[in-house]
Amino acid sequence: KRLILVGPPGCGKGTQSPKIKAEHCLCHLATGDMLRAAVKAGTPNGVRAKTAMESGALVSDDIVVGIIEEAIKDVSCRNGFILDGFPRTVPQAKMLDEMLGKKGVAVDNVLDFQIPDEVLVERIEGRWIHAASGRSYHTKFSPPKIAGVDDITGEPLMKRKDDNAATLKSRLDAFHAQTQPVIDYYKSRGKVNVIHANKPSKNVEEQIASALK
Numbered sequence: 001k002r003l004i005l006v007g008p009p010g011c012g013k014g015t016q017s018p019k020i021k022a023e024h025c026l027c028h029l030a031t032g033d034m035l036r037a038a039v040k041a042g043t044p045n046g047v048r049a050k051t052a053m054e055s056g057a058l059v060s061d062d063i064v065v066g067i068i069e070e071a072i073k074d075v076s077c078r079n080g081f082i083l084d085g086f087p088r089t090v091p092q093a094k095m096l097d098e099m100l101g102k103k104g105v106a107v108d109n110v111l112d113f114q115i116p117d118e119v120l121v122e123r124i125e126g127r128w129i130h131a132a133s134g135r136s137y138h139t140k141f142s143p144p145k146i147a148g149v150d151d152i153t154g155e156p157l158m159k160r161k162d163d164n165a166a167t168l169k170s171r172l173d174a175f176h177a178q179t180q181p182v183i184d185y186y187k188s189r190g191k192v193n194v195i196h197a198n199k200p201s202k203n204v205e206e207q208i209a210s211a212l213k
């Protein structure tokens with residue numbers, strides 16, 4: 001399957017992706033994770049993306065489309081993938097359609113994570129991540145076994161630079177202005193499954209499983 005996960009910052013895209021991956025054996029392509037790795041490594045894309053990411057604005061379409069185009073060439077993505085955080089603008093969605101069309105394939109499902117903006121501050125402010133894997137934890141909702149430490153590698157957890165209330169506001173503005181139209185774009189093609197994301201993680205997981213049956 002070829003899946004798109006779309007929803008506002010903190011809705012649970014990164015939390016659900018590994019579960020979908022385990023169930024369906026797909027590759028997980030998270031543009032946010034890939035961009036953070038590029039910023040950390042100081043690559044040309046990372047240098048170009050850094051300021052926008054730290055202010056909560058979107059990175060330019062050409063950078064993210066280039067990253068995705070490279071990533072889906074990987075053999076591990078041949079039978080399907082989960083796009084987490086991409087496409088986020090209508091031009092990105094059109095470029096994706098074109099890219100897939102050339103291979104004779106298409107997007108199967110768009111999972112639309114719906115959740116009120118008000119609950120996202122708490123989710124974002126309590127988040128801790130393991131940078132290398134993109135795994136996320138929450139001090140209240142899904143704490144690691146040992147505070148500040150990744151369960152699997154034992155490495156230290158960190159905070160994302162954009163995880164503060166002020167930057168969240170800009171990220172939400174970008175979502176409503178630029179990404180909401182992407183959902184409408186796929187709705188008109190009949191590919192959207194609504195996921196009620198303001199529920200415990202296990203419940204969200206079940207909704208996704210039944211949408212993908």
Ligand code: AP5
Nearest residue numbers: 009010011012013014015031032059085127137138141201
């Ligand atoms: P990105 O990394 O994609 O960030 P985002 O979209 O803002 O989404 P998040 O990662 O914040 O949220 P999530 O839905 O993954 O939440 P999570 O599962 O971790 O993008 C970052 C930046 O990169 C962008 O601002 C932009 O600058 C740039 N960028 C990326 N892609 C781009 C693109 N295509 N075009 C242009 N620019 C791009 O959950 C959050 C917290 O809540 C966690 O602590 C988690 O444990 C907890 N939680 C999860 N589910 C539940 C639940 N059901 N109940 C309670 N708590 C929960």
Ligand code: ZN
Nearest residue numbers: 013014030032
């Ligand atoms: Zn994420």
